[in-house]
Amino acid sequence: MLPLRKNIAEMAGYVPGFQPRDEHRYIKLNTNENPYPPSPKVIEAILAEVGDGLRKYPDAASRAGCEEAGRLYGFDPEWIIMANGSDEVLNNLIRAFVSEGEEVAYVHPSYSYYSTLAEVQGAKVRTFLLDEGWSLKDFPKRYKGKLFFLTNPNAPLGFCYPQEFVEEMAGRVDGVLVVDEAYADFARENSLDLVRRLPNVVVTRTFSKSYSLAGMRLGLAIAHPEVIAALNKIRDHYNLDRLAQAACVAAMADQEYFRQCVNKIRETRDWFSAELRVLEWEVIPSHGNFVFASPPDRDGKRVYEALYERRILVRYFSDPALDHGIRISIGTREEMEKTLAALVEIG
Incomplete structure (x- = not known):
């Protein structure tokens, strides 16, 4: 055995x-x-990287991607981390903030992979059900767990919480509120302004949906620099290869x-x-x-x-x-x- x-x-x-x-x-x-x-410019950027450069390691910090995302979203690069899909960020947030036996929570129904990642870490998992108006049932005045994942827009249901609700949730969470915005590009609003104002809010994004790059496995997180610094400590040091880095920069540039x-x-x-x-x-x-x-x-x-x-x-x-x-x-x-x-x- x-x-x-x-x-x-x-x-x-x-x-x-x-x-x-x-x-x-x-x-x-x-x-x-x-x-x-994907954008034709993405294909051009990938092909430009194919050749002798592939024998060399990529930029460990994915600086070009962080800088391009910073220009696009209005943040200094120190507030951004690029990832091998947003799932990598979700995993590393649990690794950074949650010790074995501590609690992670999320809305049910939403992205069930949160539970899998928490179980790998040995964390406890708690879910909050939705009522008919999409409000969370039995959510406490103060949630004392280490991480709360809020998928917004919700998947698989598709509804979107207004930013007033997200801000209220951030104020009721003692730990970190992770707003998983995998589908935010198809919505009318997002939580990026809350990241600037509230140190316990982290926004995660993926390139799989709106940028047509599910096959490249690209994502990012935007958070206060001390959170990004912690995530940089524990990620794989070469988490994005040269082709992925070229693709993400070209995709964001072709708005x-x-x-x-x-x-x-x-x-x-x-x-x-x-x-x-x-x-x-x-x-x-x-x-x-x-x-x-x-x-x-x-x-x-x-x-x-x-x-x-x-x-x-x-x-x-x-x-x-x-x-x-x-x-x-x-x-x-x-x-x-x-x-x-x-x-x-x-x-």
Whole structure:
């Protein structure tokens, strides 16, 4: 018997969305990927890095990425850390702030990977359920745990808390409030101003959704410099390779292309949501690049399986809080028209 740590041996592990080998045969709307390619400038930047330079280590601090993000978001580079996907930042925040046996909390439903990361660290996990108005049930006047993760916009549901609520939460959390803004580029507001004003607020972002770079594994965090300094101590010293660093700088620099893609996804999302409502589906107003919707009979699994038979992939969650619906990523207009036609056929 291998001497595994008890918590590792007993934990289930996170299960990501299904990735078919022959993905070209499917309409793939199950993992919130961007349906449009990255900026052409990203491809140019990656190709420019291919060659002799790959035998050398990359810049350990990812300085160019931090500087470009600083220009884009209005922060000094000391407030920013680049990461191998935002998941790396989430993991390192737990490692930096939470000792074994201490508590991490998050909203349920939201990103269940928080629980996996906490279990790896040997931390306790606490969840706060949502009521029908999206308020947190039984949240204390003062939350004394070390980290509280707030996914905003929420995934998989898509709703977005106003910044007044986020600021109130920051004032009620004794430890660190991590605002996971994986989908914030599709929303109308974000928490970056709160980071400037409140030292216990950290914002995390990903390049997987709005920048079409899920395959590059890129993310970042924005926080007060002492938080960033701590995260820099514990990250892998070469956490971003040369190609990833070139891609993230080029992606952020091409804001015109970025806005075009985001606007197309928003427009398609709003059109698709309206069409689902015509079919008498219940659709949560979404601020992400997806919608969470429930068919009239509230049998999400039935619809998921029927779409799968038609080679349309969406995300079904067996959790009792979510099994009445499905999460549908927003693809191209053509993909969503085909999906809508399939839903009409399925009934």
